[in-house]
Amino acid sequence: MGRQIRDRLFSLLIILFGLSLLTFGLTFLLPSGPVEQVIEKLGIAPDPELIAALKKEYGFDQPFAVQYINWLKGLFHGDFGYSVINNDSVNAILSRRLPNTIRLAVCSFGLMVLISFPLGILSALYKNKTADYIIRYMSFVGISIPNFWFGMILIWILGVNLRLLPVSGSLGWRSLIMPSLTLGITNSAYYVRRIRSVMVEQLSEEYIAGLRSRGVSNRRIILLHVLPNSLLAVITMLGMSFGGMLGGTMIVETVFSWNGIGKAAMEAVTGRDYALVQGYVLWMGCIYVLVNLLVDIINQFLDPRIRRAMADK
Amino acid sequence: MSTYRKRIWLRFAVSMFFALLFVFFSLFAGNLAPFDPLQADYGHMLAAPDSEHWFGTDQLGRDIFSRILCGGKSSLLIAFAVTGIVAAFGILLGTLAGFLGGFTDSVIMRICDTLMAFPGIIFTVALVSFIGTGIPNLILAMSLTSWTGYARISRSLVLSVKNNVYLEQARLGGASDWRILTVYIIPNILPPLLVNISQNIGGNLLTISALSLLGLGSPPPTPEWGLMLSEGKNFLYSAPWMLLFPGMIILVCVVVFNLLGDSIQDLMNPKENVY
Numbered sequence: 023m024g025r026q027i028r029d030r031l032f033s034l035l036i037i038l039f040g041l042s043l044l045t046f047g048l049t050f051l052l053p054s055g056p057v058e059q060v061i062e063k064l065g066i067a068p069d070p071e072l073i074a075a076l077k078k079e080y081g082f083d084q085p086f087a088v089q090y091i092n093w094l095k096g097l098f099h100g101d102f103g104y105s106v107i108n109n110d111s112v113n114a115i116l117s118r119r120l121p122n123t124i125r126l127a128v129c130s131f132g133l134m135v136l137i138s139f140p141l142g143i144l145s146a147l148y149k150n151k152t153a154d155y156i157i158r159y160m161s162f163v164g165i166s167i168p169n170f171w172f173g174m175i176l177i178w179i180l181g182v183n184l185r186l187l188p189v190s191g192s193l194g195w196r197s198l199i200m201p202s203l204t205l206g207i208t209n210s211a212y213y214v215r216r217i218r219s220v221m222v223e224q225l226s227e228e229y230i231a232g233l234r235s236r237g238v239s240n241r242r243i244i245l246l247h248v249l250p251n252s253l254l255a256v257i258t259m260l261g262m263s264f265g266g267m268l269g270g271t272m273i274v275e276t277v278f279s280w281n282g283i284g285k286a287a288m289e290a291v292t293g294r295d296y297a298l299v300q301g302y303v304l305w306m307g308c309i310y311v312l313v314n315l316l317v318d319i320i321n322q323f324l325d326p327r328i329r330r331a332m333a334d335k
Numbered sequence: 336m337s338t339y340r341k342r343i344w345l346r347f348a349v350s351m352f353f354a355l356l357f358v359f360f361s362l363f364a365g366n367l368a369p370f371d372p373l374q375a376d377y378g379h380m381l382a383a384p385d386s387e388h389w390f391g392t393d394q395l396g397r398d399i400f401s402r403i404l405c406g407g408k409s410s411l412l413i414a415f416a417v418t419g420i421v422a423a424f425g426i427l428l429g430t431l432a433g434f435l436g437g438f439t440d441s442v443i444m445r446i447c448d449t450l451m452a453f454p455g456i457i458f459t460v461a462l463v464s465f466i467g468t469g470i471p472n473l474i475l476a477m478s479l480t481s482w483t484g485y486a487r488i489s490r491s492l493v494l495s496v497k498n499n500v501y502l503e504q505a506r507l508g509g510a511s512d513w514r515i516l517t518v519y520i521i522p523n524i525l526p527p528l529l530v531n532i533s534q535n536i537g538g539n540l541l542t543i544s545a546l547s548l549l550g551l552g553s554p555p556p557t558p559e560w561g562l563m564l565s566e567g568k569n570f571l572y573s574a575p576w577m578l579l580f581p582g583m584i585i586l587v588c589v590v591v592f593n594l595l596g597d598s599i600q601d602l603m604n605p606k607e608n609v610y
Contacts, residue, residue: 033448036445036448036449037452040446040448040449040452041449041452041453044449048462048465049465051462051465052465162593162594163590165593166537166541166586166589166590166593167586167589168545168582168585168589169545170545171564171582171585171586174564174571174578175578175579175582177571178571178575178578182571182572182575189571265453268454269455269457270454272456272457272460272549273545273549287457287460288460288549290464291461291463291464291549292550294464296464296465299460299461299464299465300461302457302461303453303457303458306454307452307453307457310453310454311453314452
């Protein structure tokens, strides 16, 4: 067990290192250097002496490795860079907007679980019956539907035609409904399919036939045996999807003008605010890695085989 | 042939037919479109669908039906290009990792881990914002971020065939590493990868539409499905058809390619599908 945790932490460190290297490396893809970019943005004439002086001051004349280490040092002090366009530090901008994104992600995630679990289980229990076919066709369309378009159709129906909900913005819980519906419904289609196939697989296992032959009731088999066994696989998938949801918020936030970090990132992309884009990638990467670690730990505690092994030690 | 196999073949034939239909329409869009997709017509701005303009017109009076037809060219062909490039790149790196092993293997796999550590679309967007928008850069960015799946699968496939006796025989016969790789290994691992390739087209189409909706793809006058949606969003009140039809065509197209991918998977699976 200790070895497992050590390996996991080690791979985590490698991933974080790779993430920081990739993010930092982005700067070198710019057609011109960061100093030139800033000068151009501020509308100052590109004077070579000024550029050289600024490069020296900010350390851009040093080799890649030195620049990277300096940048990394900054990260450890919580300095993710400065957004010239917003005239604020990247950390301040992102932490101001993060609560909105988390609110949206949690609501959509809850909705997704509420939709996909009952439908997936229903579909597996009534395999090849009418209910199963209807759910399967719906989820097939669901995985093919562009989520941004689904959101726009919701705006058109609920916002424009029925005037039930505000069409965009991030004021109050009413404007949270449509973006959550969009993310929750489109994401659940995939999980309905996965939950169904995991359950069907479990139901065809031999121990189920064994339980049946011993006269255990169907309800008992499903509630006490099939569901707990399926849950393990499903939780891993769900954990991964929380990260995917954070990625998906970028598009949905833009469509609904929901003021989260995804929208901030898109504004940074259109405004060529490179420090903010970098900060966004780093934040997202770290959140995603942490969520995955958490899911791993939860899974280890849910799996009785591992739990027993730990208790023995 | 069992009825099950027959059903799968039928599904494959139908989805293949529609997929080819989409490709055909995109390739010959220029000849088939009733109007010039770029020609503004200020007498027919935001006109509702009628017998002349089947899907209505947009804010500049351009015919939406023609724009969707011509948009297929960019949307669909980019999806094919991305899928092909990503697959080739991923399979190459994955086979190299599996075949060479050792240091190369660990470096490639660690890069994979890192890229898979967070949602690909985030890094794609970041990359595009740094190297600049436009179709070639979009293809490049998507290729750089999404090859990891292929690399993983092809690596494990290579490992599973690597120790076969016929490879030993080929080596004894004097075949070079390169020849073993290209003549013996890659043809062997390609069929299972075909399933992944066919299943990825639909998803790539969705990603491309999303990215061009966000303004990272082709610049405005180009007819492109995602771009048409982002324009249509501004005319929700007066011209909902600007939003309805491009989205619908993306949906239908993705459904067709997903169906095709699923039926190819079922065809490749020798045993009857119990699920």
